[in-house]
Amino acid sequence: GTTIRIGIAGYGNLGRGVQSAIAKNPDMELVGVYTRRDPATLSLPGGASAFHMDELVKHTNDIDVLILCGGSKSDLPEQTPALAALFNTVDSFDTHAKIPEHFAAVDAPATTAGKTALISAGWDPGMFSINRVYGEALLPDGETYTFWGRGLSQGHSDAVRRVPGVAAGVQYTIPSTEAIAKVRAGDRPTLSTREKHVRECFVVLEDGADAEVVKTAIVTMEHYFDQYETTVNFIDAATLASEHSSMPHGGFVFRSGNTSDSHAQVIEYSLTLQSNPEFTSSVLVAYARAVHKMNQAGQIGAKTVFDVAPGLLSPKSPEQLRAEML
C-alpha cells in the first residue's frame, strides 16, 4: 500500500533517532524535519529536507503523522496542543505527574480538528506503563516494581539543560542493588522512591554562572529531582564530550503475585538499551503507524498507549497476524 508520510518536529537525540527508525520501516517515509533553529544549521543525513517550525502550517496535506521530539520539561507542553490541532501526532511526554493535565490539553484541539494525538509513548512512560498494567490486571494479588539504569535519562538530562546557567549536561539514573535483590528474592518489600534510585548529574556551566545556585535549582526541581538523592558534578565541555556522549539505558518492570496460597507467579519485562533515544524513537515510529490507522478509523482526540490495540503497531494485516499467532 501507500507509505505513511512522517514529519519530525524538533531535531535532537529523539529527532535523529526517528530518522534512523523510519529508515528501518519500509512502509514509512520522512517528509521533513522541522526545527525552531535555522534549518540551514542542521546537517541532515540522507538528504532529508529541513524546514523552520513555522513552515509546518503549510505542510498539513503532506504529513500523515507528525512525531514530536521536543523536550518534556518545556517544549511539549506548548508544542503538542498547538500541533495536534493541525496533524495526527505522537509525543513522548514523560513528566509522569502531569500526564493527565497534558492529555486534557491535547484532547481538546485534537478532537476539534478530527485528529488523533498519542501522548507519552516511549518506554517509561510507554512500554513499561503497559507492562505495569498487564502485571496488575493478570496478578491482582501482588506487587509491581520498576527499576531503571544504570543509564542516561533523556527527560532528566533535558530538564537539567533547561536550568538557567547550564550550558550542557546529562543525568544518570542508578538503581539500588539491595532493593533489586530484595525484589528478586520475593520479599515483596515496600520501597519509597528514595530507596529505589539515586540520580547523578554532570553539568557544564555557562560562563559566570553560580555553581551553588545551579545545583540547588537541580536538586530541588519538582517532578524530576526533589524526591531523589541527587548529586551534581561540574565538568568542562571537553570532559562532557569525551566521557558522556553515549546514551545507554534500560531497566525492568517486575510483577510478583500469588494466584493461590500455594502458587507465587512472577512476570518480568526488561530492556537493555545501547541507545535510549534510538529505542525510544523506534517506539514512537511504531505508534505513528497505529495513530495513522486509528485516525483512518475515526478514533480521534488524545490517546495513550493503553488505548492502542497491539496489532495496530504492526505493518502486518490482522489476517497475517492471526495466521502467524504461533
Ligand SMILES: NC(=O)C1=CN([C@@H]2O[C@H](COP(=O)(O)OP(=O)(O)OC[C@H]3O[C@@H](n4cnc5c(N)ncnc54)[C@H](OP(=O)(O)O)[C@@H]3O)[C@@H](O)[C@H]2O)C=CC1
Ligand atoms: N517516554 C519515554 O520513554 C522517553 C521520553 N523521552 C523524552 O524525549 C524528550 C527529548 O529528549 P532528547 O531528544 O534527548 O532532547 P534534546 O535535548 O536532544 O532535544 C530537545 C529539543 O531541543 C532542541 N535542540 C536539540 N539539540 C539542540 C542544540 N544543539 N541546540 C539547540 N537546541 C537543540 C530541539 O528542538 P529544535 O530542533 O526545535 O531546536 C529538540 O527538539 C525528553 O525531554 C524526554 O522527555 C526520552 C526518552 C524516553
Ligand SMILES: N[C@@H](C[C@H]1CC(C(=O)O)=NO1)C(=O)O
Ligand atoms: N523517560 C525516560 C525513560 C525512563 C528512564 C527513566 C529514568 O532514568 O528516570 N525514567 O523513565 C527517559 O527520558 O529516558
